[in-house]
Amino acid sequence: MESLFRAPSLRLLFLPAAVVVSPAPRCPTLRTLATPFPSILRRNPASFSSTTSRAGWFLGLGDKKAKTELPDIVKAGDPVLHEPAREVDPKEIGSERIQKIVDDMVKAMRRAPGVGLAAPQIGVPLRVIVLEDTSEYISYQPKSEIKAQDRRAFDLLVIINPKLKKKSDRTALFFEGCLSVDGFRAVVERSLDVEVSGLDRDGKPIKLDASGWQARIVQHECDHLEGVLYVDKMVPRTFRTVDNLDLPLADGCPKLGPRRS
Ligand SMILES: [Zn+2]
Numbered sequence: 001m002e003s004l005f006r007a008p009s010l011r012l013l014f015l016p017a018a019v020v021v022s023p024a025p026r027c028p029t030l031r032t033l034a035t036p037f038p039s040i041l042r043r044n045p046a047s048f049s050s051t052t053s054r055a056g057w058f059l060g061l062g063d064k065k066a067k068t069e070l071p072d073i074v075k076a077g078d079p080v081l082h083e084p085a086r087e088v089d090p091k092e093i094g095s096e097r098i099q100k101i102v103d104d105m106v107k108a109m110r111r112a113p114g115v116g117l118a119a120p121q122i123g124v125p126l127r128v129i130v131l132e133d134t135s136e137y138i139s140y141q142p143k144s145e146i147k148a149q150d151r152r153a154f155d156l157l158v159i160i161n162p163k164l165k166k167k168s169d170r171t172a173l174f175f176e177g178c179l180s181v182d183g184f185r186a187v188v189e190r191s192l193d194v195e196v197s198g199l200d201r202d203g204k205p206i207k208l209d210a211s212g213w214q215a216r217i218v219q220h221e222c223d224h225l226e227g228v229l230y231v232d233k234m235v236p237r238t239f240r241t242v243d244n245l246d247l248p249l250a251d252g253c254p255k256l257g258p259r260r261s
Pocket of ligand 1: 001177179180220
């Protein structure tokens with residue numbers, strides 16, 4: 001999930017990561033992992049072949065010279081973003097392959113910069129999410145928004161095979177963005193209180209009660225594991241470019257903030 005920087009001077013941060021953060025040219029064909037994914041099979045042969053054509057690097061089809069390159073963030077339209085991801089076998093969590101996926105995800109999220117990332121966003125159809133919100137990111141937002149969104153900094157979380165549970169009926173509507181749909185925002189209604197459980201990067205069980213903005217990030221990333229993007233559940237007619245973020249909502253759109261019934 002993209003972090004929601006709002007200050008005009010930081011608009012540059014919405015540009016593609018390749019433009020802003022990484023001056024060295026990055027080529028999609030250079031994306032590769034140290035080891036291939038022999039066990040990954042897709043249900044649909046047609047989608048398998050098209051995924052391979054775009055995200056083939058994770059199958060070990062990439063350029064072997066580029067093992068240290070970070071993968072690019074996959075953009076909307078790539079089948080890997082629109083299909084459910086597979087559970088990680090807990091016995092594999094300690095493997096070099098899974099640990100490298102986690103490392104790549106964290107680096108790619110921070111490079112973007114974003115506050116969350118799911119493995120399909122680097123072309124890996126596995127159920128792994130990472131999230132992190134920092135005081136620095138939050139400091140770019142107006143105080144009134146930070147309060148309305150109940151946004152608080154939290155340390156890096158790596159959750160493998162996450163399971164989500166709603167903990168209350170409270171929901172809120174806010175704009176959100178996605179690194180796979182960069183440059184755009186839309187209003188999405190999300191639960192304000194969720195519990196997420198799963199395994200950490202050492203394979204140990206973790207359970208977390210998330211509320212406010214952190215709950216939104218968790219839900220956004222877990223949706224990715226179901227092949228769902230925020231645009232699949234946005235409030236219609238709220239989709240817009242980042243530059244138009246502050247323009248009024250169309251008549252009939254629900255108000256931003258906690259849903260009042
Ligand atoms: Zn996203």
